[in-house]
Amino acid sequence: MASRDQEVTLLSAWPSPYSMRVKLALALKGIEHEDLPQDLGNKSKILLESNPVHKKIPVLIHKGKPILESAIIIHYIDEVWPETSPLLPQDAFLRAQHRFWSDFIDKKLSDSLIRFLRSNGDAAVNEEFNQNCLLIEGALAELGSEEEGPFFGGASMSFLDVLLAPYAVWIPGVEQAMGLKPAKCPRFHKLLAAASEHPSAKVALPQVEKLKEYIALRASER
Amino acid sequence: MASRDQEVTLLSAWPSPYSMRVKLALALKGIEHEDLPQDLGNKSKILLESNPVHKKIPVLIHKGKPILESAIIIHYIDEVWPETSPLLPQDAFLRAQHRFWSDFIDKKLSDSLIRFLRSNGDAAVNEEFNQNCLLIEGALAELGSEEEGPFFGGASMSFLDVLLAPYAVWIPGVEQAMGLKPAKCPRFHKLLAAASEHPSAKVALPQVEKLKEYIALRASER
Numbered sequence: 001m002a003s004r005d006q007e008v009t010l011l012s013a014w015p016s017p018y019s020m021r022v023k024l025a026l027a028l029k030g031i032e033h034e035d036l037p038q039d040l041g042n043k044s045k046i047l048l049e050s051n052p053v054h055k056k057i058p059v060l061i062h063k064g065k066p067i068l069e070s071a072i073i074i075h076y077i078d079e080v081w082p083e084t085s086p087l088l089p090q091d092a093f094l095r096a097q098h099r100f101w102s103d104f105i106d107k108k109l110s111d112s113l114i115r116f117l118r119s120n121g122d123a124a125v126n127e128e129f130n131q132n133c134l135l136i137e138g139a140l141a142e143l144g145s146e147e148e149g150p151f152f153g154g155a156s157m158s159f160l161d162v163l164l165a166p167y168a169v170w171i172p173g174v175e176q177a178m179g180l181k182p183a184k185c186p187r188f189h190k191l192l193a194a195a196s197e198h199p200s201a202k203v204a205l206p207q208v209e210k211l212k213e214y215i216a217l218r219a220s221e222r
Numbered sequence: 223m224a225s226r227d228q229e230v231t232l233l234s235a236w237p238s239p240y241s242m243r244v245k246l247a248l249a250l251k252g253i254e255h256e257d258l259p260q261d262l263g264n265k266s267k268i269l270l271e272s273n274p275v276h277k278k279i280p281v282l283i284h285k286g287k288p289i290l291e292s293a294i295i296i297h298y299i300d301e302v303w304p305e306t307s308p309l310l311p312q313d314a315f316l317r318a319q320h321r322f323w324s325d326f327i328d329k330k331l332s333d334s335l336i337r338f339l340r341s342n343g344d345a346a347v348n349e350e351f352n353q354n355c356l357l358i359e360g361a362l363a364e365l366g367s368e369e370e371g372p373f374f375g376g377a378s379m380s381f382l383d384v385l386l387a388p389y390a391v392w393i394p395g396v397e398q399a400m401g402l403k404p405a406k407c408p409r410f411h412k413l414l415a416a417a418s419e420h421p422s423a424k425v426a427l428p429q430v431e432k433l434k435e436y437i438a439l440r441a442s443e444r
Binding site (some may be wrong): 026037053062065067068069073075076078080092095099100103104197217 | 286289290291294298318319326
């Protein structure tokens with residue numbers, strides 16, 4: 001049995017795409033951990049103490065120390081457990097490309113989907129989200145190799161694939177609950193289909209039906 | 223003489239804190255490069271081709287390939303030229319801390335200073351900037367060791383010190399041109415004073431006087 005200070009704990013919330021990423025990375029690496037789902041309407045002492053600046057999930061607690069922000073947590077996981085399922089590429093230029101698109105996903109792609117939800121389905125914001133998806137499609141054509149497999153990492157999931165995987169449930173969820181009209185992005189679509197069928201996704205991603213109900217409920221509360 | 227594809231080129235703009243960071247990292251590492259200052263009112267072909275998504279400086283071009291976003295460029299520089307002046311810590315947890323505060327600096331600290339400028343000196347935004355500076359002060363107390371030296375990296379500049387160094391000219395510049403009232407943050411102040419006196423800063427940071435005039439001119443154009 002691992003000693004207490006070796007334990008890995010995740011503070012999460014099931015609908016959060018940022019939590020899903022971390023769960024997926026932990027599953028890909030086969031890292032045993034305790035999942036502590038958080039009530040974000042009534043933040044716990046452990047969450048407020050672990051992330052006093054942003055007070056947000058996900059938080060990974062390893063050896064008693066909190067690691068914050070999903071992309072940073074996944075960097076950490078990849079550095080501490082490098083052997084199984086390496087996520088960041090070895091080549092410095094490719095690593096820079098992964099970090100660039102990671103930034104793009106969090107600053108532009110996520111942001112446009114959140115604004116679509118908040119606007120209750122504004123067509124102009126839908127179009128903005130689609131333009132961002134088309135840029136991901138272009139990045140896949142540039143960085144991925146269709147012959148090797150559907151992912152940025154070819155046959156296996158890499159850093160960017162883990163960051164994008166939650167869109168496999170979030171895009172259809174928002175489509176069904178709020179009428180999002182997604183752009184035609186065949187390679188991005190293939191990536192998401194492969195991600196949702198991956199064995200690690202079974203434990204990391206919720207069912208679309210459940211997420212759809214959550215999104216519709218949240219929209220009705222606004 | 224280095225072959226053409228080994229050349230390092232920087233697309234920059236002198237008042238940009240993001241450009242200053244990269245110049246500072248290149249100077250700390252002793253990396254010879256060509257600086258190509260950009261006219262941001264009339265964007266060059268090389269800038270548009272190198273950064274088609276955001277069309278922003280700085281861009282580092284190494285072996286003909288563009289690397290984008292200042293924090294990502296500095297990660298890249300540290301990975302490709304690791305021997306001289308290592309910037310990111312070796313320990314995975316400390317690396318995660320550096321990445322967390324890097325995100326905070328770009329999302330919160332920079333953002334509040336930019337909003338202070340755009341608001342023409344709003345007191346509430348000044349207070350918000352000061353609260354963010356106090357969080358940096360707290361991070362310095364937690365991660366730095368005053369006995370070892372003024373920087374997050376102790377006696378030598380680390381990743382976070384390079385990211386923060388441009389505030390050594392930007393804070394007094396905004397103070398003098400727009401009446402910013404900075405918070406009392408003795409350790410952050412010491413860090414900035416040491417950064418501005420560092421030999422590498424002489425080539426990377428402009429004079430406060432010149433920056434002050436630039437800030438006042440931009441404000442008068444609004």
